[in-house]
Amino acid sequence: MKSTSVHFHANARAALNDPVLQDALKRLKAGFVVKRREALEGLPDFPAMREAASALKKHILDHLDIYLEQYEAAVRRQGGEVHWAEDAEQARRIVADLCQRQGLRRVLKGKTMVGEEVGLNEELEAAGLEVVETDLGEYIIQLAKEPPSHIIAPAIHKTRGQVGELFSNAHDNDMSGANAPELVAEARRVMRRHFLAGEVGITGANFLIAETGSNIIVTNEGNGDLSATLPKMHIVVAGIEKVVPTLEDATLLLRILARSATGQRMTSYTTLHTGPKRTSDRDGPNAYHVVLVDNGRSRMLTGPYRDMLHCIRCGACLNHCPVYGAIGGHAYGWVYPGPMGSVLTPLITGLDQAASLPQASSLCGRCEAVCPVAIPLPRMLRELRFDGFDQGHVSGRGLLRTWAFLACRPRLYRRISSLLLAAARGLARRGWLPALPGTGAWRRARDLPAPAAQSFSDWWRRRQ
Amino acid sequence: MTSRDRILERIRAGAHHQVPRPRLPEAPAPEGDLLELLQDNLTLAAASHQRCSTQELPAAVAAYLQRNQLPAKLWVSDEAGLVDFHHPDIELHHESPGAETSAALTGALAGIAETGSLVLHSGADRRTALNFLADHHLVVLPVRSVVACIEDAWPLLRELPDWPRTVNIITGPSRTADIEQTIQMGAHGPRSLHILLVH
Numbered sequence: 001m002k003s004t005s006v007h008f009h010a011n012a013r014a015a016l017n018d019p020v021l022q023d024a025l026k027r028l029k030a031g032f033v034v035k036r037r038e039a040l041e042g043l044p045d046f047p048a049m050r051e052a053a054s055a056l057k058k059h060i061l062d063h064l065d066i067y068l069e070q071y072e073a074a075v076r077r078q079g080g081e082v083h084w085a086e087d088a089e090q091a092r093r094i095v096a097d098l099c100q101r102q103g104l105r106r107v108l109k110g111k112t113m114v115g116e117e118v119g120l121n122e123e124l125e126a127a128g129l130e131v132v133e134t135d136l137g138e139y140i141i142q143l144a145k146e147p148p149s150h151i152i153a154p155a156i157h158k159t160r161g162q163v164g165e166l167f168s169n170a171h172d173n174d175m176s177g178a179n180a181p182e183l184v185a186e187a188r189r190v191m192r193r194h195f196l197a198g199e200v201g202i203t204g205a206n207f208l209i210a211e212t213g214s215n216i217i218v219t220n221e222g223n224g225d226l227s228a229t230l231p232k233m234h235i236v237v238a239g240i241e242k243v244v245p246t247l248e249d250a251t252l253l254l255r256i257l258a259r260s261a262t263g264q265r266m267t268s269y270t271t272l273h274t275g276p277k278r279t280s281d282r283d284g285p286n287a288y289h290v291v292l293v294d295n296g297r298s299r300m301l302t303g304p305y306r307d308m309l310h311c312i313r314c315g316a317c318l319n320h321c322p323v324y325g326a327i328g329g330h331a332y333g334w335v336y337p338g339p340m341g342s343v344l345t346p347l348i349t350g351l352d353q354a355a356s357l358p359q360a361s362s363l364c365g366r367c368e369a370v371c372p373v374a375i376p377l378p379r380m381l382r383e384l385r386f387d388g389f390d391q392g393h394v395s396g397r398g399l400l401r402t403w404a405f406l407a408c409r410p411r412l413y414r415r416i417s418s419l420l421l422a423a424a425r426g427l428a429r430r431g432w433l434p435a436l437p438g439t440g441a442w443r444r445a446r447d448l449p450a451p452a453a454q455s456f457s458d459w460w461r462r463r464q
Numbered sequence: 465m466t467s468r469d470r471i472l473e474r475i476r477a478g479a480h481h482q483v484p485r486p487r488l489p490e491a492p493a494p495e496g497d498l499l500e501l502l503q504d505n506l507t508l509a510a511a512s513h514q515r516c517s518t519q520e521l522p523a524a525v526a527a528y529l530q531r532n533q534l535p536a537k538l539w540v541s542d543e544a545g546l547v548d549f550h551h552p553d554i555e556l557h558h559e560s561p562g563a564e565t566s567a568a569l570t571g572a573l574a575g576i577a578e579t580g581s582l583v584l585h586s587g588a589d590r591r592t593a594l595n596f597l598a599d600h601h602l603v604v605l606p607v608r609s610v611v612a613c614i615e616d617a618w619p620l621l622r623e624l625p626d627w628p629r630t631v632n633i634i635t636g637p638s639r640t641a642d643i644e645q646t647i648q649m650g651a652h653g654p655r656s657l658h659i660l661l662v663h
């Protein structure tokens with residue numbers, strides 16, 4: 001997907017002034033935040049599990065080549081095929097080729113964030129394939145032609161009324177004014193026809209198991225399972241960081257994933273798929289392919305952003321972020337929003353495309369506090385700010401340079417600042433400063449008090 | 465050099481094979497009666513359940529269909545224990561399920577007390593589609609197949625003659641919260657999940 005992260009400021013302003021979005025965002029707290037807290041209260045060992053999960057991820061990344069090769073061999077043993085994609089374009093091509101070579105046209109998609117990341121749908125549609133998103137949230141935003149605004153609740157920004165409108169336009173049924181149960185029933189009715197006609201199923205993966213060659217998907221609707229079971233071919237698209245050694249390792253991560261994401265102990269469906277259907281099986285696909293996507297991940301292994309590869313995409317950092325809570329997901333301009341997105345987007349799409357994102361944080365630390373794999377998100381955001389500054393992507397750089405120059409020369413600094421302060425005192429009205437030229441954007445949300453009658457250093461000198 | 469080689473080479477620049485494998489936390493060991501815990505957790509997951517004997521099973525299924533005003537039709541799995549399932553008032557189907565499948569009856573390899581989950585798998589005598597296409601999914605679980613925690617299910621699967629293509633760990637009916645964060649049952653899979661605990 002194309003990023004619009006460069007327009008972050010304009011996007012954020014529009015989001016703050018969108019009453020429908022603001023209403024939707026209010027529901028975040030009662031939904032995800034409260035449910036997560038309740039779920040973790042029932043898990044006294046959570047801190048120890050979090051530490052173990054983080055240590056496990058560190059071990060895996062340090063042996064990533066070994067586990068990926070083990071995984072690949074296991075998939076082959078089970079009759080599946082593994083494809084390696086270095087970047088988004090290669091990933092898209094591999095998937096499109098797999099479908100086209102078999103002459104398969106009707107594609108069912110389960111929810112996959114890496115699929116969004118590499119822009120799969122555009123490529124498949126351009127190749128003349130018919131792509132249906134089968135997750136209800138993804139289906140809604142597919143009809144609306146929008147990107148997801150949350151990594152686990154892609155249509156969280158849409159109201160019931162808007163969904164009704166979208167369904168009315170797309171289906172042969174008037175659904176305006178329908179309530180939530182009616183809308184879900186309508187989606188079920190329409191999707192059934194697609195499920196029964198689908199020829200290729202594409203899903204993501206929450207985990208890849210090196211031991212067995214399985215992929216695990218964790219869902220609530222059952223759409224991913226139908227997409228993986230009914231069509232002739234199943235294609236799994238997954239980032240290379242998803243591999244774990246054994247089922248026992250996956251179990252630890254499963255225990256913290258659903259609780260952190262939706263506050264469930266287990267989602268309705270936790271499913272392992274391993275290879276194509278066995279010869280004697282009654283159902284299942286005849287072909288099973290896995291596309292392992294790098295797209296910048298291997299580069300992240302060296303350097304300060306390595307821990308970002310621990311991410312299990314639970315969404316907790318979004319749900320607890322005051323900035324995400326104020327502007328929603330679209331303002332971030334790409335597929336990954338919130339704190340994890342503010343780290344991932346610059347790393348994948350380039351800092352020049354997304355230099356504002358690391359700035360969009362108060363560094364309050366809630367994201368790190370709730371992250372089930374203890375990713376130091378605030379530290380990384382700060383690190384990215386340094387990188388952005390060094391690469392010249394930060395506005396006001398000249399001002400900061402000047403300040404740094406003066407701060408290193410205390411005498412000059414004092415002289416100039418006393419001149420500036422005297423001028424400011426002269427401009428002050430009733431203890432407050434009026435708008436000063438060149439500070440417009442910054443001042444819009446802040447009042448600046450007039451400087452005190454004397455500076456601290458003057459006061460100190462006189463006391464001595 | 466292939467893409468695979470290049471990706472692995474980049475990974476090797478950052479993977480030094482030094483960080484030891486941590487010890488995983490102990491699997492939870494629930495106290496008290498596992499069957500009771502399973503029943504409580506089934507309820508928490510919005511699945512219904514009842515206990516019955518093997519002889520009572522057909523009548524219990526018939527009563528369930530009637531209670532829920534479902535057609536007297538049932539898509540039955542052919543696995544051992546169900547292949548002979550029979551009730552005079554119920555029309556049985558052994559073919560693939562479809563849009564008209566109102567109720568399906570399957571077995572399960574295990575029930576997990578910790579989470580209220582059922583473990584099902586694919587095979588020559590069963591259809592995974594039954595678990596997802598029916599409006600009502602009825603699952604027969606022998607009470608001796610109840611295990612304590614998720615970890616206990618893995619050895620059972622490893623003991624199977626072949627690793628199955630599909631393993632479904634099912635915890636309650638299908639649901640979605642994609643419309644205004646309100647939970648609705650029966651998104652694409654079953655609206656109701658009913659467990660028959662057989663002794």
Ligand code: SF4
Binds near residue numbers: 313316340374
């Ligand atoms: S960064 Fe942590 S909290 Fe955020 S989505 Fe990833 S795992 Fe969840």
